[in-house]
Structure formats: C-alpha cells, structure tokens
Amino acid sequence: RVNGLRPLVERLVTRLLDAADARGGAPADLVEDFASPLALSVICVLLGVPEEDREQFRTWVRQFATVSGPPEEAVEGREKLGAYISGLVAAKQEAPGDDVLSALIAARAGADRLSFEELVGLGYTLLGAGYDSTAGQIANFVLTLLAHHPEQWRHLADHPQDVPAAVEELLRYVNLNATDTSGLPRIATEDVLVGGARIPAGEAVFLAFASANRDEAVFPDADRLDFARTGNGHLAFGHGIHNCLGAPLARIELTVALRELTRRYPATRLAVPEDELPWRVGDVNHSLLALPVHLAAAPS
Numbered sequence: 665r666v667n668g669l670r671p672l673v674e675r676l677v678t679r680l681l682d683a684a685d686a687r688g689g690a691p692a693d694l695v696e697d698f699a700s701p702l703a704l705s706v707i708c709v710l711l712g713v714p715e716e717d718r719e720q721f722r723t724w725v726r727q728f729a730t731v732s733g734p735p736e737e738a739v740e741g742r743e744k745l746g747a748y749i750s751g752l753v754a755a756k757q758e759a760p761g762d763d764v765l766s767a768l769i770a771a772r773a774g775a776d777r778l779s780f781e782e783l784v785g786l787g788y789t790l791l792g793a794g795y796d797s798t799a800g801q802i803a804n805f806v807l808t809l810l811a812h813h814p815e816q817w818r819h820l821a822d823h824p825q826d827v828p829a830a831v832e833e834l835l836r837y838v839n840l841n842a843t844d845t846s847g848l849p850r851i852a853t854e855d856v857l858v859g860g861a862r863i864p865a866g867e868a869v870f871l872a873f874a875s876a877n878r879d880e881a882v883f884p885d886a887d888r889l890d891f892a893r894t895g896n897g898h899l900a901f902g903h904g905i906h907n908c909l910g911a912p913l914a915r916i917e918l919t920v921a922l923r924e925l926t927r928r929y930p931a932t933r934l935a936v937p938e939d940e941l942p943w944r945v946g947d948v949n950h951s952l953l954a955l956p957v958h959l960a961a962a963p964s
C-alpha cells in the first residue's frame with residue numbers, strides 16, 4: 665500500500681514546486697509552501713479525508729499540534745479533530761473508500777475487529793506521528809544542506825541515485841527530537857537497569873535518539889555527514905516494539921522531496937541568514953516555522 669503511494673507523492677511534489685515556480689522568483693517558504701502541505705496531503709489521502717475538507721482539517725491540526733499557542737486553541741483543535749475523525753470512521757463504516765482507514769475497518773484478526781475507539785485512536789496517531797515529523801525533517805534536511813553542506817546539495821543534484829543513502833545519513837545526522845528541551849518520554853513500569861544506571865519504577869526518562877545517532881562507538885567519525893557511510897543503523901525511527909510504523913512512507917516522502925528539490929534547483933540558497941530562522945520551541949519535534957529560500961536552477 666505504501667509503495668502504491670509513491671506516484672501520489674511524486675505528483676504532489678511536482679504540483680507544489682510548479683506552484684512555487686509560478687510565483688516568479690519570489691522567495692519560497694519551504695515549510696508553508698512545500699513540506700507542510702506535502703506531509704499533510706499524504707496523511708489526508710491515507711485517512712481518506714475528502715479534498716473539500718482539507719483546509720478545515722489543516723486548521724484544526726495546526727491548532728492541535730502547536731504547543732506554543734494559547735492552550736485553549738490546542739484543546740479546541742483536538743476536540744474538533746476528534747469529532748471529525750469520529751465522523752470519518754462512521755462514514756467509512758457505512759461506505760468504505762480506497763484508504764487505510766477503510767482497510768483498518770475491514771481488517772480482522774480471527775473474530776476480532778478494531779473497535780470504533782481504536783479506529784479513532786489510530787486516526788489520531790497517524791496524524792500526530794506522521795505529519796509534523798515528516799514536514800519537520802524535510803525542512804531540517806534542506807537547511808542542513810544549504811547552510812552547512814552546500815557542496816553535498818550540488819552532489820545530489822548531479823547524482824540523484826545517491827539520494828536514498830543521503831536520506832538515511834540525514835536521518836541519522838539531523839536532530840528532530842531536541843532532547844535538551846523536550847523529547848519522547850517513557851515511564852518505567854518496573855525497576856530497570858540501563859547501561860548500569862538504575863531507573864526506579866514510576867520515573868520518567870527521555871530517549872535521546874539524537875545522542876545515540878552520534879555515538880562514536882557505533883558510527884565512526886559520527887559528526888561527519890557522509891553519504892557513503894555503510895551499515896547506517898540509526899535510531900531516527902526508534903527501535904523495538906514502538907519502531908515507527910510510517911518509516912517506509914516517510915522514506916518515500918523524504919527521498920522524492922530531496923531528489924526533486926536538488927534536481928530542479930541545484931543553485932538554491934537561503935533567503936535569510938540562518939540565525940534569523942524561526943524555530944518551534946518546547947515541542948517534541950525540533951522544527952522550523954519558516955524556511956525562506958531562493959529556488960534557483962542556475963547561480964544568479
């Protein structure tokens with residue numbers, strides 16, 4: 665099913681970049697105009713959110729996902745979204761579509777089907793886990809390359825076959841979960857020993873994937889961005905039973921986005937100095953609020 669989504673991702677990327685071109689040389693905001701609508705459209709297709717509802721859906725998602733705004737807004741967004749997803753599940757129970765939500769409604773293990781609450785919960789989870797993370801990493805990858813490794817951007821423009829390996833290396837190298845301010849928490853359900861440290865039952869711990877991904881014992885020369893790295897066993901998608909369910913889809917989105925951006929615009933540069941870029945603060949994901957760039961096919 666995920667492989668079947670590749671043509672859709674290709675079409676969305678082309679459409680968004682054509683729209684950026686049509687603005688005739690004005691800087692494009694790769695968060696608002698590209699990464700965010702791409703990642704959200706893919707989730708909307710997965711869930712089967714009809715085209716006419718997407719703008720409204722997007723407003724609620726943003727309210728729900730933004731922790732730096734007024735808390736009442738986040739609560740309102742969550743409630744509206746919950747009601748919407750419940751309505752969507754009910755509608756698809758009546759009239760199934762060609763989407764993952766309908767497939768999940770039909771799925772059964774033995775005599776057991778997913779309950780209505782479980783289906784709504786899954787809708788939320790796909791949205792919460794799959795939208796902001798993918799949009800955030802697309803923008804983070806572009807910034808890392810343009811601001812710090814412009815020669816690698818041009819390398820990908822000339823060697824599109826290296827993009828999948830570049831995506832793996834950027835997943836390792838770029839920190840999506842800013843564990844110095846926030847991150848993915850776990851609560852120990854029993855006393856546990858990790859690396860010689862005892863974590864008592866009930867204590868919270870943060871998973872520092874970003875630190876693990878720069879572990880010198882695992883990745884030689886870990887602070888180097890190296891597309892030729894082999895055996896890249898990074899933890900960007902987690903590990904174990906909570907390993908990212910959407911990793912194959914995220915890989916498609918990241919690969920198509922990076923391949924097309926570098927192929928179409930090898931001479932792209934930031935439109936503002938890096939230290940003026942606005943970041944979301946205090947959220948699980950370390951992501952940009954805007955990324956203005958000059959998309960350019962040739963140096964100006």
Ligand code: HEM
Nearest residue numbers: 793794797798801848900901902905906907908909910914
């Ligand atoms: C670059 C994009 C993405 C990154 C970096 C990412 C990263 C992660 C990480 C680190 C986890 C593990 C969380 C934990 O251990 O608590 C996770 C879980 C998950 N992700 Fe992703 N993800 C991405 C995209 C997506 C997409 C596109 C989807 C769905 C369409 C998705 C769905 C999920 C789900 C459902 C889980 C929970 C799995 C579970 O708890 O069993 N993710 N993701």
